[in-house]
Amino acid sequence: MNLKRLMPAAPVLRTGAAMVLIAALAACSGTPKPKPAELQPNPSTLGVRQAWSAKLPAVNMPLQVAVNGDTVTVAAADGTVAAIDARSGTQLWRASAGAELTAGVGSDGQTAAVVTRDNEVVALAGGKVLWKERLSAETFTAPLVAGRRVFVQAADRSTTAFDGASGRRLWTQQRTVGDSLVLRKPGVLLPVGDTLVAGVGARLVGMNPGNGLSRWEAPVAAPRGTNDVERLVDLTGTVSRVGDTVCARAYYAAVGCVDTVRGMLLWTKPSVGSDGVGGDERAVYGTENNGTVVAWRRNDGQPMWSADHLRLRTLTAPLAVGRTLVIGEDTGTVHFLSREDGKTMNRVTPDGSAIAAAPVAAGNTVVVVTRNGGVFGYRPE
Structure with missing residues (x-):
């Protein structure tokens, strides 16, 4: 389930109840999954x-x-x-952040940024580290x-802005949503016009x-259930943006679209999934x-339609x-x-290891990254 208690950077879980909860979650995530059906011959x-x-x-990571x-x-765990x-x-440049990573990578084409296990955001450009700054929590x-x-979104529900050239901290905003668990998964953070749009719990928030x-x-x-696990509905993964409309997934709860000019929810539909969505002018797609x-x-x-020939596969x-639609699988297969x-x-099967991230398009090329570090x-x- 990839859950984690909210906590600052340094302290660790110490209470027995908290440890029991995390252990229970780990146990449930280890339950064997039913085996999916064999794939039909490749058409x-x-x-x-x-x-x-x-x-x-x-x-x-x-x-x-x-x-x-x-x-x-792209980035690797080391x-x-x-x-x-x-x-x-062709590789344009390569550098090291100097520590293992928990999240990556953002870039504007000039400056790239990642987050390390030491809870530092590291900015790089042209194959060199520009600066490092400490964060308040894991990311x-x-x-x-x-x-x-x-801009960095941390697991303690804070959002922080740094100057891209110097690393100077410009502002931090802390938000409380009432949940004591967060997902160890990428959340939502993107620019739309002159607004910074972030996922905070189950909400899309437009910020100055x-x-x-x-x-x-x-x-x-909306959070549902009576315990922390059942109420966990963080926005997660990739989003689909077309113009001023952003569509996103709430973990194991729903998929919905928001008008970011008016800050208004256009629609939401129940959907039991844990990864983000894709889309185009006509449709929103999810697994x-x-x-x-x-x-x-x-x-x-x-x-519009649903397809179940990949049923029981992790996509x-x-x-x-x-x-x-291009979809990666944990078996190492990429489905078109x-x-x-x-x-x-x-x-296609790039190198036989699991697909590490949602495929992306750059020009006329679909780029796929595998757990073994292959970039195709x-x-x-």
Whole structure:
């Protein structure tokens, strides 16, 4: 379940009750899963060509891949950070953050930022470390680099802005949502126009990037149940943004879309999933916890289709690109599905290890990162 008690950077869990809760959660996460059905023969109705590959050390932490034009920035658990030209696979630069990572990577194409297990945000550029600054708590969401600033969302529900060039702390805003557990998964943090949009619990919050003050809040889901685990509905994973509309997933609860100009929830639908969503002008796409792939109509959330041929498989959030949805799996397979009905069009296996992050698109290239540190560029027809 990847849960963690809210805590500051230094102290550890000390109470017996807390330790029992964490142990119980760990035990339930170890329950054997039913075995999924065998995949049907690959139809190969869509041509997919591997254009290039690159290699990093192992990626066994929450990873978000940054895309800026044709440049993708990736990171490995040991602190390696690299920028790659997605057109050719050429490495533009590589550097080390100097410590193992818990989150990465954000970039504006010039400056990249990651977060270490020492609870430091590290900014890098051109293969060199620019600065390091201590954080108030652990972080599992990649920093956002935008407007010459670095924004960090920590597990204690705080958001902090740093000057991108010097690392000077500009402001910190602390928010309380009443939950004592947080997910060890990437959350939501992105710019929309002149607003910083963040996931705080089950709410999308629009903030003034100059001082962190809230401009609006919109709930995607409501906490439910009677205990901390049942009430955990943090926004998680990738989002789908089209214009001023942002669609996001609340953990094991719902998928919904928010108008970020008016700060208004447009719709929300029940959905039992733990990873983010993808989308286009017509639809929002997600993967359920049972491996079902679902499409919702973007304007009102009505179901368009669902596909269950990947049922019981552990899948990433979908990437909508061209005619396809691209979805990674923990078996190491990358599935290319039709955006019209979810049927398989092709599948590839990069290096046999689990897919480490939701696939991303850079130009005409789909970039996939594996747990073994493989970075692969694919060109679908």
